[in-house]
Amino acid sequence: MKKKKIRPHPHIKNVFISGSLERPKLYTKNAIKGKTIYGEKLCTDNGIEYREWNPYRSKLASIILKNPSIKFLSKRSKCLYLGAASGTTISHLSDILTNGIIYALEFAERSIRQLIQNTSERMNVIPILGDARFPVKYAKSIFTDIDIIYQDVAQPNQAEIAVRNCDYYLKEEGILILAIKSQSIDSVSKSEKIYKKEKRVLQEAGLLILESIDIQKYASDHIVFIAKK
Ligand SMILES: C[S@@+](CC[C@H](N)C(=O)[O-])C[C@H]1O[C@@H](n2cnc3c(N)ncnc32)[C@H](O)[C@@H]1O
Incomplete structure (x- = not known):
């Protein structure tokens, strides 16, 4: 599992981002630890597990x-x-x-x-x-x-x-x-x-x-x- 620097989205509660504000990657906090739904990547930061949210799939x-x-x-x-x-x-x-x-x-x-x-x-x-x-x-x-x-x-x-x-x-x-x-x-x-x-x-x-x-x-x-x- 990848370690990343992940921070809250500036405007939407419970949505998270990494990278620059111009080209961010999106994440949500995984409610069911360890489980993926569509092959999305899992990442952790500060012991919290996030699922990467793919804009080409959603x-x-x-x-x-x-x-x-x-x-x-x-x-x-x-x-x-x-x-x-x-x-x-x-x-x-x-x-x-x-x-x-x-x-x-x-x-x-x-x-x-x-x-x-x-x-x-x-x-x-x-x-x-x-x-x-x-x-x-x-x-x-x-x-x-x-x-x-x-x-x-x-x-x-x-x-x-x-x-x-x-x-x-x-x-x-x-x-x-x-x-x-x-x-x-x-x-x-x-x-x-x-x-x-x-x-x-x-x-x-x-x-x-x-x-x-x-x-x-x-x-x-x-x-x-x-x-x-
Ligand atoms: C483009 S896919 C949706 C993808 C989904 N929104 C996502 O991002 O995970 C369209 C879905 O709508 C369903 N659908 C199409 N017509 C429908 C209808 N009249 N009532 C309910 N579901 C319908 C299809 O079976 C299909 O699963």
Whole structure:
């Protein structure tokens, strides 16, 4: 295991960095000592174990590296995560939201099986087998207010799915983080045109777009919208 000089992120509680502020590496404190989820590197500093957070594997890490001006994560946040997959990003979110909850929705049975294996020791993650297109169907599994909806589903109507979930679950003034993959919507049209259209869907539903973040460097054909209800 590597020894590193690791320090707190200047703006986000429970996120850590090493290296220069211009080109930092990201880390979270490993809630389950010795366990890795996706082959990420483990490092120690002052007897504390950290997992390196790879922005090429996790869009949330790439968003943080882009320094958004809105600070949307707090250790108490309650998050509905749509498109959980096997829990790469969720494992880091679980390290961050030490006093919060992550409702982790995924519709592929194989992925949810891996998600359950990967997060069984993490008490703040609740895996839910369900389809994000039909929010009412998983209402019984969600038993608190929702501060943040994080959506990363490769579907043709990504903004519409986000709006449905925001209408149903997101508290007033809650934050939506929506990763849009243009290729899943239309493989022929120009990405910019697609992003504009998806943005309009959010705005027409009354969501206020706070920031658009270009994460192309880490995930091709992707943009992220941060919006407020
Ligand atoms: C790009 S992957 C998500 C990766 C994940 N966010 C991470 O960083 O670890 C997209 C996931 O969304 C899931 N998905 C797609 N459509 C969905 C839907 N309608 N409801 C629930 N999950 C869906 C897919 O099965 C896939 O696992």
